Amino acid sequence: MRYLGMVLLGVAALFTTTMALGAADQANKAKAAAEQGAVTHTEHVESGVAGGATESFAGQTAEDAETIAKERKPFPAELPAAPEGDVAEVNLVVVDKTVEIAPGIQYNVWAWGETAESATALGPPIHVREGQLVKFRITNEGSIPHSMDFHAARIAPNEAFKDVMPGESFSFEFVAGDPGVFMYHCGTKPVLAHIANGMYGAIVVEPADLPPADREYVLVSSEWYLDSPGIDEPANLSMDKARAMTPDWVTWNGYAGQYAQHPLTADPGDTVRFWVVAAGPSLSTDFHVVGTIFERAWANAAMHDPQIGPQTVTVPAGGGGVFDVKIDDPGTYPFVSHSFASVELGQVGILKVGEPKGGSSH
Ligand SMILES: [Cu+2]
Secondary structure: OHHHHHHHHHHHHHOOEOOOOOHHHHHHHHHHHHHHHHHHHHHHHHOOOOOOOOOOOOOOEOOOHHHHHHHOOOOOOEOOOOOOOOEEEEEEEEEEEEEEEEOOEEEEEEEEEOOOOOOEOOOOOEEEEOOOEEEEEEEEOOOOOEOOEEOOOOOOHHHHOOOEOOOOEEEEEEEOOOOEEEEEEOOOOOHHHHHHOOOEEEEEEEOOOOOOOOEEEEEEEEEEOEOOOOOOOOEOEOHHHHHHOOOOEEEEOOEOOHHHHOOEEEOOOOEEEEEEEEEEOOOOEEEEEOOOOOOEEEHHHOOOOOEEOOOEEEEOEOEEEEEEEEOOOOEEEEEEEOOOHHHHOOOEEEEEEOOOOOOOOO
């Protein structure tokens, strides 16, 4: 219970109000800053001196943070269906965008998505089956070069993972011959900046012989390094903080505490499978579900060799892991990185099993 108390205290702290600013004023400033921010940011990163701030903005949220968090639609964690047949077509568009990474915290990212409109930081979860041919196309509608590095591919990186100039598209294909969950990311230099600015995601390569699961969720861990609080105007990357590995926020699927506010769900007795990637850019995640023990854990996504019954498993930066839990008792079960500084910085969600009795009084 002490753990749960700590976790929920952490969740509550996420929504602590620290600054007063009218919402309309904030929106206008964000819009104006977004219009200028991309250029400024680009210049900074290209010159390698993006945002020199080292002061921590951890835990600072907008005045109406709780309302914002409640009303915001969470990033979809459900594993999408894999395409039928022998070919999986994946098309991603890259755009400059301002997104929210915590309640009321705006940040200028390099986003990608299936369309420019749907693009966000992180990219969408991709699901293919082992053996499928992945036909991939990247279209760069951003202002600087970008690229794609699929960890699921065995391919010459100098040919496939090359920079794509603004306004251009590039295609390559690979056979998804190795099952697991893999990171994908932009590999353009400085890679630290491109990953820190949202250019990452997860691709699930599902083996044919995996035991069935009732619910399947994809979780990507990542950290954010801000050059300002991101409240009065959108934050940009602080390269100094990124180099020092001192994040302001650490998130599941790009947004602090979103699944604490909007829990993932399961029925009692369900087998729930988490496909987890640690995108970093630099920190690993020590995956743990409070109140249960993993039925099976495919550490490092080595799908031929599950571990039975571990409590916490490290997912390294740039790596993946697959985790099954089976929970019979209704309740709210937090999932965290058990490196608890990450929980303090926003990396906590809730798996709600059944209809838990009462509130979260403990
Ligand atoms: Cu990039």
